[in-house]
Amino acid sequence: MKTIGQSGTPIEVLLVEDSPGDVRLTREAFREANNAIHLHVAADGVEAMAFLTHTGDHVRAPRPDLILLDLNLPKMDGREVLAHIKDDITLKTIPTVILTTSDAELDIVKSYQLHANCYLTKPVQLDAFESLVKSINDFWLIKVKLPQKAPCV
Amino acid sequence: MTIGNGGMPKEVLLVEDNPGDIRLTREAFRETNASIHLHVAYDGVDALAFLTQQPPHVDAPRPGIILLDLNLPKIDGRELLAQIKQNAGLKSIPTVILTTSDAEEDIVKSYQLHANCYLTKPGKLEAFESLVKGINDFWLTAATLPPADPPQHGISA
Numbered sequence: 001m002k003t004i005g006q007s008g009t010p011i012e013v014l015l016v017e018d019s020p021g022d023v024r025l026t027r028e029a030f031r032e033a034n035n036a037i038h039l040h041v042a043a044d045g046v047e048a049m050a051f052l053t054h055t056g057d058h059v060r061a062p063r064p065d066l067i068l069l070d071l072n073l074p075k076m077d078g079r080e081v082l083a084h085i086k087d088d089i090t091l092k093t094i095p096t097v098i099l100t101t102s103d104a105e106l107d108i109v110k111s112y113q114l115h116a117n118c119y120l121t122k123p124v125q126l127d128a129f130e131s132l133v134k135s136i137n138d139f140w141l142i143k144v145k146l147p148q149k150a151p152c153v
Numbered sequence: 154m155t156i157g158n159g160g161m162p163k164e165v166l167l168v169e170d171n172p173g174d175i176r177l178t179r180e181a182f183r184e185t186n187a188s189i190h191l192h193v194a195y196d197g198v199d200a201l202a203f204l205t206q207q208p209p210h211v212d213a214p215r216p217g218i219i220l221l222d223l224n225l226p227k228i229d230g231r232e233l234l235a236q237i238k239q240n241a242g243l244k245s246i247p248t249v250i251l252t253t254s255d256a257e258e259d260i261v262k263s264y265q266l267h268a269n270c271y272l273t274k275p276g277k278l279e280a281f282e283s284l285v286k287g288i289n290d291f292w293l294t295a296a297t298l299p300p301a302d303p304p305q306h307g308i309s310a
Contacts, residue, residue, distance in 0.1 A: 086267070089265075092264070092265060092267075093261055093264035093265055094264075095264070095270065103297065105300055108297055108298075108299055108300070109245055109299050109300070112244070112245035112246075112247070112299050113241075113244055113245050115238070115244070115267040117269045117270060118247060118269060118270070118292070118296050119296060119297045119298075119299075120295065120296060120297060121297045132295060135290060135291055135294075135295040136295075138287065138290075138291075139287055139290070139291035139295075140270070140291075143272060143284060143287045143291075144270045144271060144272060145255065145260050145271045145272065145273050146260075146271075147257070147260050147261045147264055148257055148260075148261075
C-alpha cells in the first residue's frame with residue numbers, strides 16, 4: 001500500500017466534525033489506512049473557517065489537501081461552511097467531501113448544488129465505516145490528482 | 154456490490170473523442186460492474202444534447218456521473234464543465250475529469266470550475282483498468298449520488 005502523498009510529503013486532511021466518537025473512529029480508521037495522513041479536527045463551522053483562513057488559534061494551520069465535512073455542526077452549519085469554501089477563490093479548489101449520517105434527498109441534492117465534491121453517508125456499522133474511510137483514502141488520496149499546495153495563497 | 158442505489162442500472166456518460174480510449178473504458182467497466190450502462194458522447198456539443206435531451210438524445214437518461222475528457226472537438230471539455238456547473242438542473246451531477254493532461258493549470262482550473270474530481274489517464278493498460286475500477290468502487294459504490302430524477306431535471310442549458 002502507498003503510504004505517502006503524491007509529492008512524498010504528508011497529506012493534510014481537515015475533518016470538521018463535532019461528535020468526539022466519530023472523530024476518534026475516523027482518526028483510527030485513517031491511521032490504519034495511511035500513516036502519512038495528518039488529520040486535523042475542527043469541532044464546529046466557525047473553527048473550520050478559522051483553520052482555513054489561518055486566523056485565531058490557527059495562524060499556522062496548513063492548507064488541507066482534503067476536507068471532510070459533517071453537515072450538522074454547532075455555530076456554523078456544514079452547508080454554510082461548504083458555501084463559504086466554494087465561493088472563495090483560494091479555497092474552492094480544495095476537494096470537500098460531505099461525510100454525514102443524513103441520507104435525506106434534500107441534503108444530497110443541496111450539497112452537490114453547493115459544489116460539494118462528493119457526498120458520503122456514514123454507515124452505522126463500524127466495519128462499514130472503516131471500509132468507507134479506506135475508500136476515501138484509496139480514491140481521494142491515491143488515485144485523484146489534487147491541486148498542488150497553495151496555488152494562490 | 155454490482156448494482157446501483159436502489160438496484161437500478163447505473164447510467165454513466167463518457168465524453169471522449171478517442172475511439173481507443175472509449176473501447177478501453179467500456180471494456181474496463183464491463184469487467185468491473187455489469188450493471189453500468191455506459192453512454193458515449195464524442196464531443197462537447199453531443200454531450201450537451203445528451204444532457205439536455207435534445208435530438209438525437211430525446212430519450213437520454215440522466216447520468217449518475219459524467220466522465221469528461223478535457224480536449225474535445227467543437228466544445229472543449231473545460232467549456233462543457235463550466236456549462237454543466239452553471240446549470241441549475243445539471244450542476245448536481247458529479248463530473249469527473251478523465252484526461253491525459255497532468256498540467257497543474259488544467260488541474261487547478263478544473264477544480265475552480267467545480268469539477269468533482271480530477272483523474273489522469275495512465276499510459277499503461279493495467280493502471281488504466283485499475284483506475285476505472287477505482288471510479289466504480291468509489292463513485293458508483295461508496296458515494297451517495299443525487300437521485301436520478303430531482304425536481305430540477307429537464308431545465309435546459
